[in-house]
Amino acid sequence: ATTLVNRTMLQGEPYAVFVDRNDQIYVTDQTNQRILAGKQNSTFSQLVGWSLSKYSDVFVGKNGDIYYEDRSGKGKIKRWLVQHNRSVDVASFAGNCFGLFIDNNNTLYC
Numbered sequence: 001a002t003t004l005v006n007r008t009m010l011q012g013e014p015y016a017v018f019v020d021r022n023d024q025i026y027v028t029d030q031t032n033q034r035i036l037a038g039k040q041n042s043t044f045s046q047l048v049g050w051s052l053s054k055y056s057d058v059f060v061g062k063n064g065d066i067y068y069e070d071r072s073g074k075g076k077i078k079r080w081l082v083q084h085n086r087s088v089d090v091a092s093f094a095g096n097c098f099g100l101f102i103d104n105n106n107t108l109y110c
Contacts, residue, residue, distance in 0.1 A: 016057040026058050026066065035066060050080075050087070059100040067108070069097050077108065 012031030019025050027036050033052040038045060053069035053076075060066050066080040067090070075093030077100070080086075090108060097110035 015055065018058045018060055020060045020064075021062075024060075026060055028052060028056050028058050028068070030054055033071065035068060050078075053096060055096045055098055057097060057100040059102055061102055061106075067100050067102065069100070075110065077110065 012029035012034075014027045015030045016028045017025065023039060024037055025040060028034075029036055030052070034050060035052065035058055036045065050068065051071040053071045053074075056069040058066060058068050061079075064082040066082065068078055068080070070076040070078045070089075074096050075091075076089065077091040077093070077097060078087045079090045081088060091110065093110050099110070101109040103109070
């Protein structure tokens with residue numbers, strides 16, 4: 001096994017991990033309500049401080065947009081538009097999403 005990230009690197013409580021095609025690692029930090037990104041064995045940097053749900057998973061699309069569950073309501077999924085540096089609402093479910101997935105047709109699964 002290989003340690004990708006630990007509590008010391010995050011200075012918070014990790015909940016979910018996503019690794020993209022370029023081996024960039026994305027980690028949700030419950031304690032500080034943020035998503036961090038970095039490469040294995042490197043310093044992780046904060047992408048943006050979000051109002052992240054305690055149970056939020058993270059999924060990064062082919063174009064680098066980041067999907068996560070917002071804290072403002074159960075099952076409220078947001079998409080961080082990397083090129084525009086802002087978020088948009090994309091879905092709302094009756095309960096928390098403990099896992100997110102986007103297929104090749106851009107269908108969101110919760």
